[in-house]
Amino acid sequence: xxLTNLKKIDLQSTLIYWMFAVIFFFFAILLKDDGFLQSNxxxxxxxxxxxxxxxxxxxxxxxxxxxxxxxxGGVAGLTSVVAALMLRDHGLIQGILGGLAIxxxxxxxxxxxxxxxxxxxxxxxxxxxxxxxxxAAFITNYYPIPILNDTFNxxxxxxxxxxxxxxLFWSFVSVVxxxxxxxxxxxxxxxxxxxxxxxxxxxxxxxxxNVKFQVMLISSVVASIAGLLYAGRLQxxxxxxxxxxxxxxxxxxILGGTSLFGGNGRIVGTFxxxxxxxxxxxxxxxxxxxxSQQQIIRGVIIILAVALxxxx
Amino acid sequence: MSSNFNxxxxxxxxxxxxxxxxxDSVNFSVxxxxxxxxxGENGAGKSTLMKILQGVYTLDAGEIKIAGEKVSIHxxxxxxxxxxxxxxxxxxxxxxxxxxxxxxxDREHKNKFGLFDEKRTINQAKLVMEELGLDIDVTAKVxxxxxxxxxxxxxxxxxxxxxxxxILDEPxxxxxxxEVDALFIVLKQLTARGVSIIYISHRMDExxxxxxxxxxxRDGKKIAVSKLNEISAQEIIAHITGxxxxxxxxxxxxxxxxxxxxxxxxxxxxxxxxVNDISFKLxxxxxxxxxxxxxxxxxELVRAIFGLDKKDNGKIKxxxxxxxxxxxxxxxxxxxxxxxxxxxxxxxxMEHSVKQNILATNLSSLSHLSFLNFxxxxxxxxxxxxxxxxxxxxxxxxxxxxxxxxxxxxxxxxWLATNPKIVLMDEPxxxxxxxxxxDIMKLVRSFADEGKxxxxxxxxxxxxxSVCDRILVIRKGEIAEELDRKEVKDExxxxxxxxxxxx
Numbered sequence: 001x002x003l004t005n006l007k008k009i010d011l012q013s014t015l016i017y018w019m020f021a022v023i024f025f026f027f028a029i030l031l032k033d034d035g036f037l038q039s040n041x042x043x044x045x046x047x048x049x050x051x052x053x054x055x056x057x058x059x060x061x062x063x064x065x066x067x068x069x070x071x072x073g074g075v076a077g078l079t080s081v082v083a084a085l086m087l088r089d090h091g092l093i094q095g096i097l098g099g100l101a102i103x104x105x106x107x108x109x110x111x112x113x114x115x116x117x118x119x120x121x122x123x124x125x126x127x128x129x130x131x132x133x134x135x136a137a138f139i140t141n142y143y144p145i146p147i148l149n150d151t152f153n154x155x156x157x158x159x160x161x162x163x164x165x166x167x168l169f170w171s172f173v174s175v176v177x178x179x180x181x182x183x184x185x186x187x188x189x190x191x192x193x194x195x196x197x198x199x200x201x202x203x204x205x206x207x208x209x210n211v212k213f214q215v216m217l218i219s220s221v222v223a224s225i226a227g228l229l230y231a232g233r234l235q236x237x238x239x240x241x242x243x244x245x246x247x248x249x250x251x252x253x254i255l256g257g258t259s260l261f262g263g264n265g266r267i268v269g270t271f272x273x274x275x276x277x278x279x280x281x282x283x284x285x286x287x288x289x290x291x292s293q294q295q296i297i298r299g300v301i302i303i304l305a306v307a308l309x310x311x312x
Numbered sequence: 313m314s315s316n317f318n319x320x321x322x323x324x325x326x327x328x329x330x331x332x333x334x335x336d337s338v339n340f341s342v343x344x345x346x347x348x349x350x351x352g353e354n355g356a357g358k359s360t361l362m363k364i365l366q367g368v369y370t371l372d373a374g375e376i377k378i379a380g381e382k383v384s385i386h387x388x389x390x391x392x393x394x395x396x397x398x399x400x401x402x403x404x405x406x407x408x409x410x411x412x413x414x415x416x417x418d419r420e421h422k423n424k425f426g427l428f429d430e431k432r433t434i435n436q437a438k439l440v441m442e443e444l445g446l447d448i449d450v451t452a453k454v455x456x457x458x459x460x461x462x463x464x465x466x467x468x469x470x471x472x473x474x475x476x477x478x479i480l481d482e483p484x485x486x487x488x489x490x491e492v493d494a495l496f497i498v499l500k501q502l503t504a505r506g507v508s509i510i511y512i513s514h515r516m517d518e519x520x521x522x523x524x525x526x527x528x529x530r531d532g533k534k535i536a537v538s539k540l541n542e543i544s545a546q547e548i549i550a551h552i553t554g555x556x557x558x559x560x561x562x563x564x565x566x567x568x569x570x571x572x573x574x575x576x577x578x579x580x581x582x583x584x585x586x587v588n589d590i591s592f593k594l595x596x597x598x599x600x601x602x603x604x605x606x607x608x609x610x611x612e613l614v615r616a617i618f619g620l621d622k623k624d625n626g627k628i629k630x631x632x633x634x635x636x637x638x639x640x641x642x643x644x645x646x647x648x649x650x651x652x653x654x655x656x657x658x659x660x661x662m663e664h665s666v667k668q669n670i671l672a673t674n675l676s677s678l679s680h681l682s683f684l685n686f687x688x689x690x691x692x693x694x695x696x697x698x699x700x701x702x703x704x705x706x707x708x709x710x711x712x713x714x715x716x717x718x719x720x721x722x723x724x725x726x727w728l729a730t731n732p733k734i735v736l737m738d739e740p741x742x743x744x745x746x747x748x749x750x751d752i753m754k755l756v757r758s759f760a761d762e763g764k765x766x767x768x769x770x771x772x773x774x775x776x777x778s779v780c781d782r783i784l785v786i787r788k789g790e791i792a793e794e795l796d797r798k799e800v801k802d803e804x805x806x807x808x809x810x811x812x813x814x815x
Contacts, residue, residue: 186675186682193672196661203620203650203658204672204726205640263663 016256016272019305023276027283034286041282043165047233049278050167051076051226053271055245056252057178058222060270062121063253064182065215066195066262067114071125072223072249074132075106076242079227081136083152084145084237092149096228103224106132110220111213121216129246136239144238147231156232170229171271174222179267188265191215195262248277251302276305317380319344319508320365320477325374327360334360336532337374342477347499347509349519349540351552352529353717353745358512361529362479366391366398378477397475399466399483407455412437414454415469440472444498460491464498471502478502481512482743488605496522514745516545530554553747571596573632575765576734578617581626586612588789590626594734599756599766601780603773603810609789610769611653614736617767618650619643630733644673647733651723651740653769655716659723662712666702667693669711670726677730696725701751717748724755735759738769753779773803773810785809 027036035041055072062069079099087095106128113124147153159166182188193201194211201208223242230241254260255276256269280301284294320342327335335357342348352358363369365376367385376383378394385391391398405414412434413420421429421436437450446468448461457465463483470478480499484492499509499522511523519526520540527537528551535551536543576594581587586609594600602610615621617628619637627634635646643650652658660669670693671678678689693707700721702714711719720740727735737756741749756779760766770776776783777800785793793809800806 184684186679186684189668189671189675189684192664192668193661196664197657199658200661201672203640203652205644206672206675207639207641259663263661 015308016269016276019255019308020272020276020279023279023283023301027279027286031283031286034288036283036286041286043168045275045278045282046171047165047167048282049274050171051229051233051242052245052248052252052277053171053274054174054229055219055223055226056249056256056270056274057174057267058219059246059249059253060178060256060258060265060267061182061191061215062219063250063258063260064195064262064265065191065211066198067121067212067215068250069110069121069125069216069219069223070246071106071110071128071132072219072226073242073245074129074136075103075220075223076227076230076245077239078102078106078132078136079224080231080234080237080241081140081145081239082237083228083231084147085139087147087149087152088145092152095149095152099228099231100221100224102132102227103221104217106224107217107220111216114216115209115212121212133239133243140237140239142239144236147235147237153232153235156228157235158233167229167233170225175267175271178270182265182267187214192263192265195265197263249274251306252277254306255302277302317344318342318377319379320510321377321380322361322365323375323377325361325364325376326372327364327369328372334532335364335371338529338532338534340527340534342508342510344508345503345506346524347503347511347522349523349526350510350512350529351514351519351526351548352535353552353747356529356552356745357532358529359481360532362398362481362510362512365396365479392473392475395474395476396479397470397473397477398479398481399463399470400481405454405462405465405469408453410451410453411448411457411465411468412450414465415440415450415472417469419473436472437468440468444468444471445501446498458491460487460494463487463491463495467495467498467502471507475507477508477510479510479512482514483511484513484515484518492518514743516548519548520545528552549746552745553750574629575631577627577629577632579627579629581613581616581628582624583609583612583616583621584624586789587616590786590789590791592784592791592794594765594767596763596765597760598782599760599768599780601776601783602767602769602786603776603783603806604786604792605810608786610786611738612789613786614650614738614767614769617643618648618736620650644730644732647731649673649727649730649732649735651727651735651737653738653742655719655723660711660719663710665708665710666697666714666722667707669722670696670729673726673730692729696722696729700725700755715745717744720744720752721748724752728755728759732764734765734767736767736769739771740768741770741772741775749775773806777803777806787812 059069059072079102082102083095083099086098110121110124110128113119114121155166157166161169182191190206190211193204193206194208198208227242231237234241252273253270255273256271257266258264258270280298284297289297318341322338322340324337324339325335326333326337338357338361340361350358360369364371365385367387367390370386376385383394385394406417409417415437416433421432423429434450441448441450446464448464454462454465467478483495487495503509513519523540525537525539526543526548528535528548530552574593575596579591581590590613602613604610612621616623617637619639619642628637629635630646637643637646656662661672667689671689674692678685678692697705697707702718702721702725711722714722724740741752744752753775756766756768768776768780777797781797783795783797783800784791785795792812795809
């Protein structure tokens with residue numbers, strides 16, 4: 001009994017790693033002459049997925065609590081713009097704090113609307129996405145704002161810590177913190193219980209409104225950190241940064257084995273999910289496919305992978 | 313038709329899941345027009361046997377004969393074609409459709425354009441209801457009907473599908489007394505028309521009232537089959553539990569020294585118009601029963617005490633000190649635990665493991681600076697599983713895979729692990745087999761014996777009589793009667809008081 005049971009569970013929970021390995025080898029063989037396996041390219045995959053990874057870790061908490069956040073891409077874009085403006089006009093610290101303030105403000109609004117007024121997070125954040133992107137475009141009149149502060153650009157983007165690329169550092173830090181919080185702390189348990197069965201969680205003395213507020217707030221603040229990473233890596237603030245990232249982040253979370261219905265969350269799975277999304281993007285670009293075809297293939301691969309990853 | 317001709321004949325049925333034998337060459341047969349009780353503890357194999365008959369599971373060994381012919385049933389559709397109908401415990405009706413539409417769901421009458429023929433559907437549905445002698449408006453939305461009428465609609469649906477064999481799983485679980493009577497009249501009528509009924513129930517009085525024969529399963533084996541007029545309730549219970557010394561639920565009383573200082577006081581509690589100015593005291597070691605009909609305000613009272621609903625007025629005192637309880641967190645801080653009536657919806661996260669569920673109520677005591685202490689957690693969970701005899705004893709098993717009785721043990725275990733002073737229990741033994749019921753009642757008593765106190769709501773009067781030291785009868789949101797256990801003669805006596813017929 002135990003053996004068959006264990007096998008079943010193992011296949012389910014390790015599916016993302018198998019998919020990752022299969023697609024990696026597929027590209028490795030197919031694209032070996034296009035430089036796929038070169039260390040520079042591999043590092044690039046990590047770099048490009050860093051922002052997605054960071055947001056997807058926070059999204060794992062949101063989805064585990066049976067909510068969703070569609071505003072993270074917009075928040076990242078607005079953050080990059082606000083940070084760039086503040087950097088230009090006021091200075092480094094103001095730029096960083098101004099960017100993070102966007103996350104706090106949007107997150108507080110999202111959280112209040114979802115937990116206190118009871119509007120579904122899907123609708124709240126869909127609306128908020130438009131507000132954030134629109135606001136970012138409005139205050140910059142659609143122009144990119146260059147960032148000339150080297151310290152900022154090194155810290156959030158292109159720099160290294162010793163020999164270690166900064167963006168990788170941000171990815172790993174977010175994954176480690178996310179994993180510890182979700183699996184080792186009481187907050188993680190409250191999130192999972194709330195997402196698993198809100199009524200029961202409430203009867204168990206868990207303040208589920210607070211939990212929902214907290215996950216929405218965390219998601220936005222983390223999205224604004226991702227916005228700073230965009231600004232640092234691309235050395236500009238622009239309303240378009242992060243556009244569509246919410247879908248990549250959600251795909252990464254679901255690919256990683258987290259249930260879309262809440263109640264279970266897998267941070268390490270999310271990490272590999274994000275890498276897989278980045279891997280697919282990178283492979284398709286190297287294969288020299290036009291953007292239109294990339295979109296089609298990426299869409300199909302994600303649907304297939306999520307269908308495989310879906311529980312029962 | 314000869315009398316030994318069987319409508320259903322299941323011979324030597326065996327079934328294993330993951331190498332564990334759930335059914336071991338079970339024989340089960342039903343003759344035409346009889347009501348056959350199928351009894352056994354949760355996990356004895358009743359539902360597996362019935363699911364094989366309905367084609368949900370396939371059998372490993374054995375054969376099934378319907379009306380004397382060997383058949384193989386692989387799906388619900390197969391079962392339906394053979395005239396096997398199931399009345400689900402959790403209803404399979406679509407609330408937003410009418411009674412008539414539900415009865416013919418998936419078998420809709422169509423007109424010549426291929427559209428639904430609403431008129432014919434209604435007329436046919438009326439006919440079915442007439443046949444059953446039921447007065448139900450077939451055009452009414454199912455969501456507007458009471459539970460009993462929903463249940464009867466469910467039966468009508470099976471009958472309209474030409475069911476010759478009807479399986480009912482705990483059909484009276486959520487019905488009031490009059491509703492049960494109405495249901496039983498319909499069942500008797502069906503048997504008169506030659507329909508055979510397989511009746512799964514834990515309630516001994518109902519089995520005696522309506523069934524002709526009983527088959528008892530224990531641990532996947534058929535233990536006994538008997539006509540009901542040839543077997544006593546004690547014998548049945550002995551077969552079900554397999555315990556030589558049948559511990560009938562009997563009252564022991566408070567075993568610690570009585571004190572004058574109450575552990576818990578409720579003063580003038582008011583909740584809307586549901587709970588009206590209720591005051592009472594609870595002493596250490598005491599088990600206080602709350603009796604009353606559905607909707608009398610019992611549940612509302614305990615919900616308000618636990619802070620789930622807002623109190624409009626009233627005070628709560630614990631060990632003489634007034635406390636403010638605005639939400640469940642406050643209640644827990646003050647040593648109150650609440651075992652809710654619906655364990656699936658309110659008690660447990662079904663997809664989470666036993667361990668995770670037990671952890672959910674004990675997060676602060678099992679963590680340090682909000683980091684979980686896993687060695688302590690494993691210890692507490694292991695203790696809970698051992699003390700409460702949760703089976704299977706696997707902390708990482710998802711609770712949805714446990715039987716109802718074991719799920720309830722997990723709910724109680726996780727609350728008693730919070731080390732409460734006062735436990736509120738709302739219908740803690742609904743859908744729980746008799747063996748577990750006895751276990752739970754023993755736990756309640758031993759908990760009280762530690763100098764703590766329990767408030768127990770139950771619709772099962774024998775249960776109240778077996779453990780409670782004092783019983784408050786709640787009627788229309790007020791305390792109608794306060795009874796010392798010794799004042800109550802027997803169940804009938806208490807029933808009369810609850811109904812308001814007698815003092």
